Amino acid sequence: MKLLPQLFHSSLGKKYIMAITGLGMLAFAAVHLAGNLRLFLGPEVLNSYAHGLHRAEESLWMIRVCLLVLIGLHVSMAVVLTHENRAARPILYERSRLPGASHASRTMIWSGLMVAVFVAYHLLHHSAKAQVSLTGHDFAAFRTTLADGTACHDVFRMVVAGFSQPVVSGFYIVGVGLLSHHLSHGIEAAFQSLGLRNRAWDAAVRRLASGAAWLLFVGYASIPVAVLCGYGREALQ
Amino acid sequence: MPIDAHIPSGPLERKWERHKSDLELVHPRNKRKYDVLVVGSGLSGAAAAATLAELGYRVKCFCFQDSARRAHSIAAQGGINAAKNCCNDGDSVSRLFRDTIKGGDFRSREANVYRLAQISVDIIDQCVAQGVPFAREYGGLLQNRSFGGAQVSRTFYARGQTGQQLLLGAYQALSRQISLGNARMFSRTEMLDLVVIDGQAKGIVVRDLVSGEIASHAGDAVVLATGGYANMFYLSTNAKGCNATAAWRAYRRGAFFANPCFTQIHPTCIPVGGEHQSKLTLMSESLRNDGRVWVPRRREDCAKAPGSIPEEDRDYYLERKYPSFGNLAPRDIASRATKEVCDAGRGVGPGGLGVYLDFGDAIRQMGIETMRERYGNLFEMYERIRGENAYEVPMRMYPAMHYTMGGLWVDYHLMSNLPGLFVIGEANFSDHGANRLGASGLMQGLADGYFILPYTIGHYFASGRPSKTPADHPGFAAAEAGVKARLARLLSVQGKRTVTSFHRELGRLLWNDCGMTRSEAGLREALGRIPELRAEFWGDVRVSGSGGEMNADLERANQVADYLELSELVCRDALMRGESCGGHFRTESVTEDGEARRDDAQFAFVAAWECRGADREPMLHKEPLVYEEARMSTRSYR
Amino acid sequence: MHLSLRVWRQKSASAPGRFETYEARHVSPDMSLLEALDGVNEDLIASGGDPIAFDSDCREGICGACSVVIDGIPHGSRHGTTACQLHLRHFRDGATITLEPWRARPFPLIKDLVVDRHAFDRIIEAGGYVSVKTGGAPDGNAIPIPKTNVDRAMDAAVCIGCGACVAACKNASAMLFVASKVSHLSLLPQGRVERERRVLAMVRAMDDAGFGGCTVTGSCEAVCPKNIRIDVIARMNREYGRALLKGGSPELAL
Structure with a gap:
């Protein structure tokens, strides 16, 4: 029996793919957060980090391609599975109670799709630097010089400028909130789908899942909150 | 007319071994030519169907449930006996044999019982190989507990769900044969008649319970594994669907019915709650390993809370009367002792129909966790039904109809007097005599299905070389027409009373006159009333719906119509057997201290009844019971 | 009332x-x-x-x-x-x-409240058994089995095949039912012999029958009348992955 066809054909195989791609994206989100948090170390650290990333353009593209593959697989499997799962119950109950099912677990497809929309917007916002109209700034024009004299894009200023708009910050916080909601179930489910769970580890996996989801939320949300509270305003002067 | 059980000659302990090697064989290639119809998919039926299919016969298996896995064997809680002597407490094949013979009050066939005890050992091994998760010790070896009627621990168990695990083992073995194409399963299909051609069983008529379609199946042998007839009493521990129709139709077609009055009343069941009650629930005999049965010493204490009655005011009547077996006295004896104290006005609960089963001492000694591990699911079940926590207050128990030792007569080969008709499990009469010991029912079902029938059925094919009957033989059409006419008649009465009201009335009548104690006057009264009730039934029953659809009311009506005939035979047999033995207690036949008095001089025989038509009295055939090894003694558990 | x-x-x-x-x-x-x-x-x-x-x-x-x-x-x-x-x-x-x-x-x-649950029988027929014939079984004590394994196997084996797990699941998934049997048999040495084929074949039968997939909502364990827990599903997922990696096949070579 061929491994790949089996993976893509069976419901368990599709769940493996969901779990592995999900955990892959989770790893990306964690690394990404670690990068973002450099904001709190000041403009010099953040900007040289961003500049360093852009200099390694080939690896960056590889990561982007990997990420796109992960997203593509995750979303397509999710859509296929949702379709199959709906087909398994053509007639709905008049009263449906879904005992024991958490809100996050019932709404994975919706929280997932909304996160996808958010991610698309987010990429446009920062990576494609297309936020001129909303903030009144031309992000591409934000330039700065690092301590060693290199000229580079002023990411620090861009972030502060973006998040100074309460609408942008609010949208961002809602977005990472949805992501965490998705992950609060997703991480646990990924462990379950990969079979990495038993009675002894059950409580630990649950705690790990909700802990990781909260950590990501607090970490990501701290940036717009700090900016709204006035952090880094001097960069805009 | 004496009847021949075809018991092989030779010393008891070598009969089966020697006989097995003398049985004629069917060549593996030729087995594909034989069709076997197995009716019922409980322990014996599923085991037989799986094993026969493995051997190469073409098997069709039928059950009325929606899946073979739901047969009522699944509800057996306590365990299965086997003489493996795992506890080093002196058990052996001959001791299991003696316990079973004595437990059955010397009314079972010695050679059959010895064979059962011998086979018991293989059953456990077979089940373990199938993946049955029997309880184990920390060292990884099989664990045992003790059960009623024995002084050794020889009962293997899987929590309180032994029957379930054994049945699933057999069901899985059958499922494997179905997937291999060797067996076909017909679920939601009920057998309504046996087709007998030239004196041989050649097929069955069935009704598809979904479409209502009547069809027949031809076979070279028919195996009935259809369970007992305890539901005749309306309230029993059997499942709602258990019925006697297949066995009764076989009787009407000429198969002898043996010892119908040997019915078992289980001492520890949850008492009747009210008129609405649809069935009774048994609490496993294994509970009496640690639970102590008692009633207040004084009648005026009966209404008090059990906890407020001090130790010295309690009567642990089983321990008092039967010191050597105590709470694990056999079922018939424990049930009667319970009836006795309740009749004396010392019963507890509504109507004074109950006794306490108390775990207080055991919990104090071994702790609540040990109790939970041993009986957790039973305590939960009790709480669901009664709404009481048995870890805190004692359970209330009362005897209830549970099992029928009587059944279709079979010889040593488990074949009835009709060639080609085999009867296994509870449906036959063979091994338990007048009383079955706890944990022996599962043993017999699996012994018959796995290890006896597969040998003897081959012998029937090889030695008798039964002629092939084509499926278009007019005998099938005639039997189908008979079934259709009967169902049409049931539907056409359109009277005023429901089927259940007749069934309930019959049950009450039998419980009172042919239950735990039986008297000549009561039995005669019942024999007068049953034909009247039958006439009322056929004149005034109301069955809803039509025959061409799923119709539970029609199924039930057809079954109750058969109970109304079978019950008469049961009472007739009880009246004929003017002795007390096992579950059959005649008030006229007691010793001075009120215990059962058996009469070996007159009644040491199997009563096999032959049907001679609906309007003639059945004819009694006697198969004498000869004991070469066991010594007939007064059964004492004191 | x-x-x-x-x-x-x-x-x-x-x-x-x-x-x-x-x-x-x-x-x-x-x-x-x-x-x-x-x-x-x-x-x-x-x-x-x-x-x-x-x-x-x-x-x-x-x-x-x-x-x-x-x-x-x-x-x-x-x-x-x-x-x-x-x-x-x-x-x-x-x-x-x-x-x-x-x-x-x-x-x-x-009809009315009655449904056809044959799909469950077909899943068991696909592999929910140990392939042993009657007779010739070794002594039941020949292979000691750790008590904890037997207890865990029993926790799964108590499944009554009612289908409440399917009825409760928002995806009508039969995972708890299938995983109960897979877990029961894979925890016992007798059942381990054919564990790869069993899990592959049973999952295939489950998918073919049209049951939905598991999204780990836990509704199945919430309604299971025998309190079977979804850790059996994790075990089955593990068994399945193991079988895939070992190159197992759901087919029965005859």
Whole structure:
């Protein structure tokens, strides 16, 4: 029996793919957060980090391609599975109670799709630097010089400028909130789908899942909150 | 007319071994030519169907449930006996044999019982190989507990769900044969008649319970594994669907019915709650390993809370009367002792129909966790039904109809007097005599299905070389027409009373006159009333719906119509057997201290009844019971 | 007490269905819900109506025949209880109770509250067994089995095949049922011999039958009358991955 066809054909195989791609994206989100948090170390650290990333353009593209593959697989499997799962119950109950099912677990497809929309917007916002109209700034024009004299894009200023708009910050916080909601179930489910769970580890996996989801939320949300509270305003002067 | 059980000659302990090697064989290639119809998919039926299919016969298996896995064997809680002597407490094949013979009050066939005890050992091994998760010790070896009627621990168990695990083992073995194409399963299909051609069983008529379609199946042998007839009493521990129709139709077609009055009343069941009650629930005999049965010493204490009655005011009547077996006295004896104290006005609960089963001492000694591990699911079940926590207050128990030792007569080969008709499990009469010991029912079902029938059925094919009957033989059409006419008649009465009201009335009548104690006057009264009730039934029953659809009311009506005939035979047999033995207690036949008095001089025989038509009295055939090894003694558990 | 029962009525799979309300008067709190249905049926039969078809057999919570969704929850809201063991004392006097059949594509409706659960049998036929013949089995004590393994196997083996897990799951997934059997047999040395083929074949049969996938909502374990927990599903997922990596095949080489 061929491994790949089996993976893509069976419901368990599709769940493996969901779990592995999900955990892959989770790893990306964690690394990404670690990068973002450099904001709190000041403009010099953040900007040289961003500049360093852009200099390694080939690896960056590889990561982007990997990420796109992960997203593509995750979303397509999710859509296929949702379709199959709906087909398994053509007639709905008049009263449906879904005992024991958490809100996050019932709404994975919706929280997932909304996160996808958010991610698309987010990429446009920062990576494609297309936020001129909303903030009144031309992000591409934000330039700065690092301590060693290199000229580079002023990411620090861009972030502060973006998040100074309460609408942008609010949208961002809602977005990472949805992501965490998705992950609060997703991480646990990924462990379950990969079979990495038993009675002894059950409580630990649950705690790990909700802990990781909260950590990501607090970490990501701290940036717009700090900016709204006035952090880094001097960069805009 | 004496009847021949075809018991092989030779010393008891070598009969089966020697006989097995003398049985004629069917060549593996030729087995594909034989069709076997197995009716019922409980322990014996599923085991037989799986094993026969493995051997190469073409098997069709039928059950009325929606899946073979739901047969009522699944509800057996306590365990299965086997003489493996795992506890080093002196058990052996001959001791299991003696316990079973004595437990059955010397009314079972010695050679059959010895064979059962011998086979018991293989059953456990077979089940373990199938993946049955029997309880184990920390060292990884099989664990045992003790059960009623024995002084050794020889009962293997899987929590309180032994029957379930054994049945699933057999069901899985059958499922494997179905997937291999060797067996076909017909679920939601009920057998309504046996087709007998030239004196041989050649097929069955069935009704598809979904479409209502009547069809027949031809076979070279028919195996009935259809369970007992305890539901005749309306309230029993059997499942709602258990019925006697297949066995009764076989009787009407000429198969002898043996010892119908040997019915078992289980001492520890949850008492009747009210008129609405649809069935009774048994609490496993294994509970009496640690639970102590008692009633207040004084009648005026009966209404008090059990906890407020001090130790010295309690009567642990089983321990008092039967010191050597105590709470694990056999079922018939424990049930009667319970009836006795309740009749004396010392019963507890509504109507004074109950006794306490108390775990207080055991919990104090071994702790609540040990109790939970041993009986957790039973305590939960009790709480669901009664709404009481048995870890805190004692359970209330009362005897209830549970099992029928009587059944279709079979010889040593488990074949009835009709060639080609085999009867296994509870449906036959063979091994338990007048009383079955706890944990022996599962043993017999699996012994018959796995290890006896597969040998003897081959012998029937090889030695008798039964002629092939084509499926278009007019005998099938005639039997189908008979079934259709009967169902049409049931539907056409359109009277005023429901089927259940007749069934309930019959049950009450039998419980009172042919239950735990039986008297000549009561039995005669019942024999007068049953034909009247039958006439009322056929004149005034109301069955809803039509025959061409799923119709539970029609199924039930057809079954109750058969109970109304079978019950008469049961009472007739009880009246004929003017002795007390096992579950059959005649008030006229007691010793001075009120215990059962058996009469070996007159009644040491199997009563096999032959049907001679609906309007003639059945004819009694006697198969004498000869004991070469066991010594007939007064059964004492004191 | 008095209850109103809103029951799904449907003559056959192809006929249209609807809810009808029946009054269960003078019922006792000690009755089970199915006994209340018995009473309604008795009244219906006596008055020339069509009794409600529902599956039920042992009435002691072990055969797995009964299958009613009670107010949106399979077997009702009592934990670890089948419908036949659900007593009226758990309902409010005067309450209206909605009864629906199991709803899942692999469980086609037969009549009223009765559905066809053959899909479960087919899954077991695909591999839910140990391939041993009768006779010739080694002594039951030949292979010692750690007590914890047997206990865990038993925790899974108690499945009664009622299908409540499917009925409760928002995806009509049969994972808890299939995983119970896979776990039971893979925890015992006797069942380990063919563990790869078993899990691959049973999962394939499950998917072919049209059950949905598992999204780990936990509804199945919430309604399981035998309290089987979803860690059996994790075990099956592990077994499945193991079988895939070892290059196992669901086919039976004959």
